[in-house]
Amino acid sequence: MSEDIQSTEFIQIGLPDSSILTVKKESTVYEIIGNIGKGLQKAAICAKVNDRIVDLSHRVSADSSLSVFTFDSREGKEVFWHSASHLMAQAVKKLFPEVKVTIGPAIDDGFYYDFDKKSPFVPEDLERIEAEMKKIQSEALEITREELSKDDAIKLFSSLNETYKVELLNELDTDKVSIYRQGDFVDMCRGPHVPDTSYIKFFKLLSIAGAYWRGDEKNKMLQRIYGVAFPDQKALKSHLAILEEAKQRDHRKLGKELELFSIQEDVGPGLVLWHPKGARLKNIIESFWKDEHYKNGYEMISTPHIGRANLWQTSGHLDFYNENMYSPMDIEGQDYYVKPMNCPFHLAIYKSKSFSYRELPLRWAELGTVYRYERSGVLHGLLRVRGFTQDDGHLICRPDQMPEEIDRVIDFCLKMLKIFGFEKFKLYLATKPAEKSVGDQNMWDSATQALEEALKRTGIGYEVDEGGGAFYGPKIDIKITDALGREWQCSTIQFDFNMSERFDLTYIAQDGKKHRPYMIHRALLGSLERFLGILIEHYAGKFPVWLAPVQIIFINVGEEQKDFTEHIIDKFTNMGIRAESDLRDETIGYKIRDAIGKKVPYIGVTGKREAENNTVSLRKRGEKDSSEIKIEDLISLIMSDMRPE
RNA sequence: GCCAACGUAGCUCAGCAGGUAGAGCAGCUCACUCGUAAUGAGCAGGUCACCGGUUCAAUUCCGGUCGUUGGCUCCA
Numbered sequence: 001m002s003e004d005i006q007s008t009e010f011i012q013i014g015l016p017d018s019s020i021l022t023v024k025k026e027s028t029v030y031e032i033i034g035n036i037g038k039g040l041q042k043a044a045i046c047a048k049v050n051d052r053i054v055d056l057s058h059r060v061s062a063d064s065s066l067s068v069f070t071f072d073s074r075e076g077k078e079v080f081w082h083s084a085s086h087l088m089a090q091a092v093k094k095l096f097p098e099v100k101v102t103i104g105p106a107i108d109d110g111f112y113y114d115f116d117k118k119s120p121f122v123p124e125d126l127e128r129i130e131a132e133m134k135k136i137q138s139e140a141l142e143i144t145r146e147e148l149s150k151d152d153a154i155k156l157f158s159s160l161n162e163t164y165k166v167e168l169l170n171e172l173d174t175d176k177v178s179i180y181r182q183g184d185f186v187d188m189c190r191g192p193h194v195p196d197t198s199y200i201k202f203f204k205l206l207s208i209a210g211a212y213w214r215g216d217e218k219n220k221m222l223q224r225i226y227g228v229a230f231p232d233q234k235a236l237k238s239h240l241a242i243l244e245e246a247k248q249r250d251h252r253k254l255g256k257e258l259e260l261f262s263i264q265e266d267v268g269p270g271l272v273l274w275h276p277k278g279a280r281l282k283n284i285i286e287s288f289w290k291d292e293h294y295k296n297g298y299e300m301i302s303t304p305h306i307g308r309a310n311l312w313q314t315s316g317h318l319d320f321y322n323e324n325m326y327s328p329m330d331i332e333g334q335d336y337y338v339k340p341m342n343c344p345f346h347l348a349i350y351k352s353k354s355f356s357y358r359e360l361p362l363r364w365a366e367l368g369t370v371y372r373y374e375r376s377g378v379l380h381g382l383l384r385v386r387g388f389t390q391d392d393g394h395l396i397c398r399p400d401q402m403p404e405e406i407d408r409v410i411d412f413c414l415k416m417l418k419i420f421g422f423e424k425f426k427l428y429l430a431t432k433p434a435e436k437s438v439g440d441q442n443m444w445d446s447a448t449q450a451l452e453e454a455l456k457r458t459g460i461g462y463e464v465d466e467g468g469g470a471f472y473g474p475k476i477d478i479k480i481t482d483a484l485g486r487e488w489q490c491s492t493i494q495f496d497f498n499m500s501e502r503f504d505l506t507y508i509a510q511d512g513k514k515h516r517p518y519m520i521h522r523a524l525l526g527s528l529e530r531f532l533g534i535l536i537e538h539y540a541g542k543f544p545v546w547l548a549p550v551q552i553i554f555i556n557v558g559e560e561q562k563d564f565t566e567h568i569i570d571k572f573t574n575m576g577i578r579a580e581s582d583l584r585d586e587t588i589g590y591k592i593r594d595a596i597g598k599k600v601p602y603i604g605v606t607g608k609r610e611a612e613n614n615t616v617s618l619r620k621r622g623e624k625d626s627s628e629i630k631i632e633d634l635i636s637l638i639m640s641d642m643r644p645e
Numbered sequence: 646g647c648c649a650a651c652g653u654a655g656c657u658c659a660g661c662a663g664g665u666a667g668a669g670c671a672g673c674u675c676a677c678u679c680g681u682a683a684u685g686a687g688c689a690g691g692u693c694a695c696c697g698g699u700u701c702a703a704u705u706c707c708g709g710u711c712g713u714u715g716g717c718u719c720c721a
Binding site (some may be wrong): 112121122123164206207208209210211213215216219220221222223224226252256257263264265268269270294323370372374375376377378379380383384385388397439441489490491492523526527529555557558559565585586587588589590591593595596597601603605608609617619625626 | 646648649650657677678679680681682683684695709711712713714715716717718719720721
C-alpha cells in the first residue's frame with residue numbers, strides 16, 4: 001500500500017463525551033476501548049456502535065459513534081445475564097445431552113433458560129449444573145459470533161436435533177441469522193455476548209419451574225431454571241442478601257408473626273381472615289381513605305354483595321367477565337351473582353333519578369368487597385386472593401369536564417400513595433385488548449387519547465402497555481416501587497364509554513336534551529388486601545405510628561407498678577392511642593425482647609422511679625437507649641403522629 | 646388450570662430401611678419480684694392434611710383429593 005492512501009486506513013470514533021478517537025480501520029471494539037482506558041476495557045461487556053449494540057469483537061470499518069456498556073448499565077446487565085444463560089445451557093447440555101434447548105433471555109434481575117427435558121430437574125441438579133458452569137467458566141472459552149443463511153442454520157440445528165431452534169428459525173422472515181459458539185455449544189442468538197466464558201464469574205442458580213413453550217398454556221411444559229450472575233462476588237452476595245431480606249419481609253411470614261391475618265384451608269383458599277391487629281390496620285386505612293375522599297369532593301355510597309342476572313347482563317359482565325365470576329345462586333327462581341365489580345351497582349344508583357348538567361361531575365366511592373374466581377395456582381398470600389375490598393370509585397361527568405377529572409384523580413392518587421411512603425411511580429397507558437372488547441373504534445381512540453394527554457400533563461413520563469386495557473375501555477395503571485425496589489401495580493384509572501351506553505346513562509344539558517355522560521372507574525390502592533400485603537413488606541412490619549396496630553406497649557418492672565401501668569393504659573386508650581401492656585411476672589429483659597419482636601414504635605417501661613415521678617421510660621423502635629418522659633409529653637408525642645403528613 | 650416440591654404440636658422444624666412420634670419457642674402451673682433483646686423447674690399439647698390401597702402392622706410405601714410454596718398462564 002502506498003503512503004498516500006494510508007490515511008484511509010484510519011477511522012474516527014466519536015465518544016459520548018464528544019471527543020474523537022482515531023483508530024485503525026477494522027479495529028475491534030475491544031481494541032478501541034483499550035485506547036480509552038485499560039480499566040474500562042476490562043469492565044466492558046458490550047458496546048453501542050451507531051445505535052447498534054454489538055460484541056466487543058465487532059470490527060469497526062467506518063467512522064462511527066461508540067458508547068461502552070459495563071455491568072452497571074441496563075444494557076451491560078442484559079448482555080451479561082444473557083451470556084450467563086448460555087453458560088448454563090452449555091452446562092446443562094454437557095450433563096444432560098438428551099435435553100433440547102429452547103430460549104434463555106435475561107430478565108429484570110437475572111436470567112433463565114427453558115429446556116425440554118423428559119424428567120424434570122431436581123434441586124440437586126442445580127448444584128451439579130453450577131459446578132459444571134464453574135468449570136466452563138474457568139476454561140475461558142471464547143464466545144464467537146457467526147452469521148449464516150437461514151437454510152444453513154436450519155440444517156445445523158436439525159442435525160443437532162434442536163427442534164425448538166428449527167421451529168423458531170422457520171418462523172423468521174430474515175435470510176441471515178447469527179449463531180454463537182462457545183466450545184462445543186452452539187445457540188441461535190441475536191447476541192451480543194461477552195467475549196468469553198470467564199466473564200461470568202459469580203452466579204447462583206435459584207429455582208426450577210415449569211413454563212410453557214412460548215408462554216402458551218396449550219403448548220408443552222418446559223423446565224425452566226432461574227439464576228443470577230455478577231462480575232464480582234460482592235454484588236452476588238448483596239443480591240442474595242436482598243433476596244434473603246425479601247424473605248424476612250414476606251407479608252405471609254410477618255402476617256403470622258404479627259397476628260395480622262390468616263388464610264385457612266377450611267375457610268377457603270384466597271379468602272382472608274383479618275385478626276384484631278390486622279383489622280385494626282385495615283380500619284385505620286379505611287377511615288383515612290374515607291376522610292380523604294370526602295375532602296376531595298367524593299360521596300360515599302354502599303352497595304350489596306350480590307345482584308340479579310339482569311344487572312350483569314346489562315353491564316356485559318356475563319358476556320365478557322364470566323370466567324372470573326362464580327356460579328349464580330338461585331333465589332326464588334332468579335339467578336343472583338356475587339359481585340366481581342361494584343360498577344353496575346353504582347350505575348344503578350345513577351339511574352335512579354335524572355341528573356342536570358349542573359350536578360356533574362359526580363364522584364362516588366365505595367370500599368366494596370368483590371369476589372373473583374382465580375385459578376388455584378395463582379393465589380398468593382394477600383397479593384392475589386379471591387375475595388378483596390376494592391377502594392373503588394366512579395366519576396361521572398360531562399365530556400368537557402373529563403380532562404380535569406382525570407387530572408384530579410391522578411393527582412389524588414399520587415398524593416395518597418405518597419402518604420403511605422411510596423415515592424417512585426411508573427405510569428402506564430393500557431390500550432385496547434386485541435380480543436374481547438366492546439365499543440367502537442372511535443370511542444377507543446378518543447378515550448385513549450384523552451388519557452394520554454392527561455399522562456403528558458403529569459410530566460412524569462409513561463409507557464404504553466399495548467393491548468393491556470379492560471374490555472370496556474383503555475386505562476392508566478400506576479406502579480409503585482417499594483423499599484426493596486420491587487414494583488407493584490395498585491392504582492388504576494379506567495375509561496369507560498361502554499358502561500354508560502349499556503346502562504343508557506344520561507344527564508339533561510343546557511339545551512334541555514338528554515346527553516350521555518362520560519364515566520371513569522378508578523381505584524387508588526387497588527385492593528386493600530393486596531395493598532396491605534405490599535405495605536407490610538414495604539415497612540417490614542415496622543409501621544409508622546399512625547398505622548401501627550399497637551403504638552405503644554407498657555412494661556412494668558415489678559408487681560407494685562401494675563396499678564400505675566393500668567392507669568396509664570386507660571388514659572392512653574381514652575385518648576384514642578393504641579396502647580397495650582405486658583404485666584406478666586417475667587423479667588423486664590424478657591418482656592422487652594417480646595415487645596421488640598412485635599415491632600411496635602414505642603415501648604414504655606414503668607418502674608418504681610417512673611411511678612413516683614409520673615413518667616415513663618420510653619424506648620423507641622430501633623433504638624437501644626431509653627429516656628424518661630412525662631406522661632403528658634408522651635401523650636402529645638404520640639397524638640402528634642396520629643395522622644400522616 | 647399446568648410443571649415441580651412440600652404438608653408432623655399454636656409456631657419453627659427433627660424423625661421413621663414400615664412396629665401408632667420428638668426438640669426449641671409459645672401456652673399453663675409453681676418458685677423467683679427482677680431496670681431495657683430469653684430466670685428456673687414442672688405440666689399439658691399431635692387421627693403425623695384428608696380418603697383409599699398394599700401389609701400381620703402405614704405418619705413412613707403406592708394411588709387419589711385438598712391445601713401451601715416456586716414458576717407458567719392470568720390479574721387488583
